Amino acid sequence: MMKLKVWGGAGEHGRSAYVLSGSDIHLLLDCGVKREGAGEYPLIEPELVLKLNAVFLSHAHEDHSVAIPMLYRLGYQGEVWTTRETAAQVESYFESWRAFTERSGGPLPYEEADYKAIRYRFLDEAAARLTWFEVVPGVEAMWGRSGHMAGSVWLLIRAEGKEIFYSGDYTAESMLLEDDSPRGVRKEAIYADLAIIDAAYGTDAESQNDKLELLEKTIRSTLDQGGKVLLPVPATGRGQEMLLWAYRTYRDTPIVIERGLLNGMERLLSSPEWLRERDGYTGRDMKAQVERFLRREDLLVPGHEDDRIRLLDTLGASIWFITDGMMQSELARWYYEQLREDPRHLVLLTGHASKGTFAERLLRQPSAYGVCAVKKLKYKVHQGCEDVRRMMSAMPARHNVLVHAVKEETDRLRSRLLEEVEAAHDQVQIHSMSASEELWF
Template identity: 35%
Template sequence: MQLDIWGGAGEHGRSSYLLHNDRIGVLLDCGVKKTGAGQYPLVDPNVIPRLNAVFLSHAHEDHSMALPLLYKHGYRGVVWTTRATAQQLDTYFASWKKYVRGQSAELPYGDEDVKAIRFAYLEDAGASGEWIDAAPHVKVCWGRSGHLVGSVWMMLELGDGGPACRFGGDRCRLRHGRRGAAGPAGTDWRKLPLRFPPSGAGRTCSSGRGNGGSAVAAGPSGAGSCEWLGADLGRARRADGARSGMAERGRADAAARSLDNRLAAGSFGQRLLDEPESEGGCSVEAIRYKVHQGVTDVRRMLRAFGSRQSVPVHTGRSATDALCAALAAEGFAGLHSLGPGEALRF
């Protein structure tokens, strides 16, 4: 078995990992790096048409926005993910396209490649913790990762009796916000784009229901964590202060739009957070919720799973080197600090 790093290890962004043996190959995530006009995974156009399956852990751009490249280069299979993740991607694609054009550049794929993406839903094929036949000789087991609405971790087996490989997908330890991470049953998450701007850039909000129902907001509150905000909405306004007409129209997306994007000073969302009573009598609760792992979480996961080989990802090479060295000094073995273009055979 071999793991090829197409991106995401030794750096923050463009997560993409090719897991393969002599007969079977699957891709885990296919994202971008928000540097200049965007950096894309080191995809191999000769490999892409032969992929047996593609898996997407969650909707964040650094895990998802290069998926159309796969279809441009001949992939004709499905992308396995959750329904909530798939429903968020239209918003992310529009945002990424706007960003790239703002850099006076063009996307390396067309709208037709975005439209070509076909999804298969993990929760439709099997419950969390069950093994699913994703493709011939490809099995996957999944569970909620707690990182984002719809986000999941996955375990994969390629071939009969092959080693099980676990992909964390920005897993975080589920404490508070377990319902928020999965989402209320029946929620249409296309109406709820959740984005995490850089630390200090402000909060991001999205609603859970309209008609005077619940809202969910997420935004950074420090390194590796964010704030979840739950509110019971009596009425809503758009961020510019104009009436949204949510109560009159009774539409779920009205509340979503009223709480979408960053919370500018003086906006409805900021007032809701600071003075909920001023906006019609909302009850508001903010909960600290970790969205990325720290060294304590990594240590706990290594002990829980006892993996023979592990590749820490999603941070710079020097930080990864330091992490591996520190954990090795504690007695942990089989840790590998890798970067784009490198591979691990096991």
Template identity: 25%
Template sequence: MINLHILGGFQEYGRNCFLIEHEETDTRIMLDCGVQNGQPEVYPPLTPEIAQSLDAVFLSHVHNDHIGALPLLADMGYEGAVWLSQASFAQLDPIQQHWKQKNSAPYQITAADKLRFTPFSPESKGQSIVLSEHLSFEWGHSGHMLGSVWYIFRIGEESLFYSGDMVLDSITFQTEPPAQSAFQLAIIDSGHGGQVTSRTTSEQTLLKALNDSEVSYQIPVSLSGKACDLILTIYKQLPGRRLFLDQAVRNHLADCLSYAANLNIGMKERLENLLRDERVTILTTDHASEAGIYFTANKICGTKFIPVDSAAHPELFYKAHPDQKDVEKLLQSIQAERLVFFHSKPQDFSKLIAYMPKELTLNGGVYK
């Protein structure tokens, strides 16, 4: 039987970390290894016993709430492979530099430097990657950001589905359904499961909020699928406006072109056109007083802030995880003896469970 130990991510928005044990084959793997963002960051309850017993670690994508605890795992003695997509692997350099900066002794070689990142190639999508007699996996695109994937694991005679963070209707990135539909265990993202959010309505409301071409607006973005969607949508729908992109955001859009297999049909051409357009400018301090739409996580004085991430402004909220309807759609194609919904805050989790069909019964946080 597959045993699941939730080290983070259940009824909390972040710190995603799941330990999988299969006693019959003596197999132990970890799915993501993240922290709860904040000051200070909150880490999962890792121990040397856990770290040194793992056969492998699998990353769904490179956001901090899915990978930020990897240095701690390494410090505790993990020396095995850390599997991830090639597009995720390509984004690691600034993340590893950030880990070094957090170290009390800059430039010191730490255990995190010894992490054995092992990317799988884009050509392996949908294929079974065999790691041992008892363990194999396959993957597909999950639509959340550049490089994000879901996994199917086969351990002994049993199987497990892990969605990672998932977006079913991303404008920018592909999301493929898994070919297999029946599992012993499925761990499914329900980050926005407490609400029903129409992407079309969100876009229309956002465009109305940006109605004055003489005003400077700021949309807070990080490196994510949401940022790509928002930039591409506004670029297309507001053709007369200037767009100012944070350097890191602009670089991220260029990185997307290097991994075009992640993109939806037509998005490569749209990104190429955007990056060539003179009205799309890399943001500098000289631009702070110019009318336009600014995409950056850093606050810019004199701009009108558009809170696309704030629950206090639901009319502007732009989803980056499955909502109630998305979870319902996922469950039409994924059947499992046990279901676990993760990435939901307690109030959203409660709303999701109240919405779910009555045949799902709660058993210690696991649904079956």
């Protein structure tokens, strides 16, 4: 028997951390934080940290990565297995989290020396995609691209006679990034023992095309009124995809881009193995499409505040892409100050807004801050109901744990899925869990 212990990430959005424990082997999948209050950290058990044989990091986002230095603070001596691209990105997330804790007045439970103590091993150097390799004696692993951001992966692990699948953050609908379906990677007819599945969108069954259609109509409505649309997005991830989409969709509309998003686009060219081979919209080579975008002569990229003020004054209906999806940064708030007094303008959030962040407060009570519109429409970078169904079909497991969403939502999704699964697969169990809970499998 092995045990799953949830240190965070199930029944909540953030601080993903899942411990797999057997009689001799102890593994940790991710170790992130949650941007609520002064910051929340995984429910780490110090005595178990010393027993860990290996740590895996699925991708760089803070809710999966930023608590890793706590492990070294508590005496972990081992390695963190991830991709080279992820390791190159994480420093910026650590810096962002450090700035957040300073602003919020919360403690940072580790020091710079603990961050520098991290020893990375690279999945993509140890083995090719969809290939088994030995991590440590008694543990084998396989990885595939998860489509969530450059460097992001899913994992399939063998230890103590068990097979465990971890989806990481997964989407098969990225227009820019490739994903490797886990379907068919296990040759055995039997079920995997455990699957930990990204279910961030819960019972939402809409496709990316559905989301894009609504986004297009909403943005078009604001532009037709002569308004400006402010799109706060992460510096890496959906921001680059949305840029390409916006330039295709609004060909005659000025689009202003903060430099950090272009830096993320340039990074993709240095690691083209994460890109789709072909652009699903044009059928052309995806890398060439990114290169062509970066060579555009009409890119509006402000270099400093005077540039921003000039563009705000001279442009009418326009789209503005800025970094920081939760609008915690000084720059994001500066932009809001410029737009808040005109009801024609729109702040459009497309991802998760953690409780207490400026983005969440705007959504909850927009009239308390200004008269411009504030809306949230998802751009898919995670899985909803239909995606979870497909993943459970592609990687059948006896125990399926739904994660990355609040407990009420995974409860609803579990109930919906059980109606179908129980009739066809009496060996399959679906779990909606919370932090600190355990599951033997």
